[in-house]
Amino acid sequence: MNTVNAAKPKLKTSAMIASIASEGQRTRNAPFGNALVELARQRADIVGMTADLGKYTDLHIFAQAYPERFFQMGMAEQLLMGAAGGLAKEGFVPFATTYAVFASRRAYDFIHQVIAEENLNVKIACALPGLTTGYGPSHTATEDIAIFRGVPNLTIVDPCDALDIEQAVPAIAAHQGPVYMRLLRGRVPLVLDEYDYRFTLGKAKVLRDGRDVLIISSGIMTMRALETADALRKDGVDVAVLHSPTIKPLDEETIIREASRSGRLVVVAENHSVIGGLGEAVAGALLRAGVAPAFRQIALPDAFLDAGALPTLHDRYGISTDAMAASIKGWL
Incomplete structure (x- = not known):
């Protein structure tokens, strides 16, 4: 028996539309x-x-x-x-x-x-x-x-x-x-009030620095990225988080500057298909600038997704905190 799954509470139908708040x-x-x-x-x-x-x-x-x-x-x-x-x-x-x-x-x-x-x-x-x-x-x-x-x-x-x-x-x-x-x-x-954050249209903001991994994220995945950074810190992995709330126009200057720092795995995390979203926008910007770090994407698959409880689906499709942490550790 899977003891991890067995320990989780039984989810009700309301979990299909529940708040994403933990x-x-x-x-x-x-x-x-x-x-x-x-x-x-x-x-x-x-x-x-x-x-x-x-x-x-x-x-x-x-x-x-x-x-x-x-x-x-x-x-x-x-x-x-x-x-x-x-x-x-x-x-x-x-x-x-x-x-x-x-x-x-x-x-x-x-x-x-x-x-x-x-x-x-x-x-x-x-x-x-x-x-x-x-x-x-x-x-x-x-x-x-x-x-x-x-x-x-x-x-x-x-x-x-x-x-x-x-x-x-x-x-x-x-x-x-x-x-x-x-x-x-x-x-x-509510998470960003702890990071001296101010929304500016067209600008990305570094929420936390780190030497091993740079997560570039938007939407709810920035919340997940911050949680993942805390989880990986326990394993000695130092994770930076760059929040990019504006997808278009993209803050290419900040993204290129942060991705150019040597020795860091660059991971783009988005609550969107792996096709055509923030990940490909960032990849295009980096290639045009001649910047080529180790690069990975955490995103939803190019598929029609199943119906079900959100916590289950987030685990299944790799955008939960646990799934993100596991993916990044695997890539490292």
Whole structure:
């Protein structure tokens, strides 16, 4: 019998949609919705829009505070993006929310033609990025960054935690042009406040230094990278973590500088398919700069993923803390 698995508690169906926060971890509730309400107090041009998913993208908090600035578009993601573009042309700054799978697959053409080609000031905030739901391929947006990286004018942001989201909301509102932001909703972990962190659009930040391994990460994988660094320190492995919340434009200067330090294994960790995401963006930047460290990726496979409880799936697909630590030790 596998004693490790036997020692783990039996998971319920709710684990398919549970918060990614570990038991006892510090969290903040609905950081996106609360940050947008605070921003709207300061700016009368901020409006909120959704396609029947206000409660599930934390936009319901904005709707309660500013009902006259909230637009419920129904189950019509293409209409949502088209209307957001129209409001942007009238001088508003719409925050349009849905699930990442619906924005990237169902409404792609409208985002491309109506919003990005016109360089309109629409902010698209999408919940359930990557493997943050266990409902299978219909809900897991494992390829959203790959889909959107090729769209001109479109900025892509992948926040790590509640603090990252709270700071990113006013930053992307101040940015002129369309933004796609991956969104963590509900009870969101809080980790970056321990690292003197401040979100800056287009910039990566070294959260901790280390001589043996450099993990370059975005989104929830930065939280996992920090946990992995703590775990590997017990084995005498010194791990640096570079958080890159902006995928496009990528902070190539910081990434190249950190990856150029000799003797370190460079690992890119992302909650996204191994195809077309942060890992390939970093690899391309390093090759163009003539920098060639030992390089590995921790990412989701190029496959349709199983349905199930998130802890189980994170272990299965290599993005849990234990799986990351094991992979890195193996590579070393």
